[in-house]
Amino acid sequence: MSDFLKKYLTADHSTRIQTLRLEQAWQTGLAHQDLPPRIVSLLGELAAAAVLLAGNIKFDGSVVLQLQGNGPVRLIMVECTAALELRATAHVGESAVVPDAATLQSLLNADGQGRFTVLLDPAGRQEGAATYQGIVPLEGETVAAALEYYMKHSEQLDTRLWLAADDHRCAGLLLQRMPGQTADDDAPIPSDRAEATWTHCQALADTLKPAELLENTPDALIHKLFWEDDLLAFPEQPVRWHCPCTRKRVADMLRNLGRPEIDSILAEQGHVHIACNFCGKPYDFDAVDCAGLFLDTPEQQPAPGSDSIH
DSSP states (O other): OOBEEEEEEETTSOEEEEEEEESHHHHHHHTTOOOOHHHHHHHHHHHHHHHHHHTTOOSSEEEEEEEEOSSSEEEEEEEEETTOEEEEEEEEOTTOOOOTTOOHHHHHOTTSOOEEEEEEEETTOOTTOOOEEEEEEOOSSSHHHHHHHHHHHHSOOOEEEEEEEOSSOEEEEEEEEOTTOBOTTSOBOOHHHHHHHHHHHHHHHTTOOHHHHHHSOHHHHHHHHHTTSOEEEOOOEEOEEOOOOOHHHHHHHHHHHOHHHHHHHHHHHSSEEEEOTTTOOEEEEOHHHHHHHTTTOOOOOOOTTOOOOO
């Protein structure tokens, strides 16, 4: 497995290069999500992009990327923490037909009202505390193009992305110009030199095909593209799938519903089935499990402010 984010700088410190390929984390994330192949690829591309961006945030919190529209797909959302803990989900209309060749625009922006949102959410944020949120129209036919548009128009950062995903792996390569950087001697980098480096790196990365992203480890990919360049390498960072849903949290939610509601569900269905509304992981409680929820607990009505799974 190669679930690591790898980060580099060009010798003149003017261009950031990052790459990753996720296998175990991605397969774990898809285990309980039944999605059409085209949505899997879009979700995986957005997941790879979120990890690439989260690797650069300077606070304890999460990067949330969200594609939202009124087409066959209502929502594609990914969250990645500064510790590179990832989760991702997509909501597809019940009767939606998703062709394998469908574009991002046809799936999420058929009416021209689609939006791309980037949210920076600090950990432990108190209710009412401010978060950073950027929203732009959903432009481009790919996840990479949509995110490049956002970075250019909201962050004023020259950023290029190459993304690929299937049901086994998701992978990505990011190039980003580093504004205001200096070389090792602390002298400002001449603009023509930085421009030449940026152009050079893009030309190399533009030769990539999606299959190469998926088939090559990050180390192999960087060697394949930049074998003639002197890059400054940073320690690799592990990436893992993490959704905070647990059986205990589900049990607490069911307990808050109260015994009468749980007994009604048991009478109708014989068991209580809950699936996490983010990752889809199922949780089943039979009659014995449900009885255990209320041991030494007085009869309850639904508690105000009851927790959801998340």
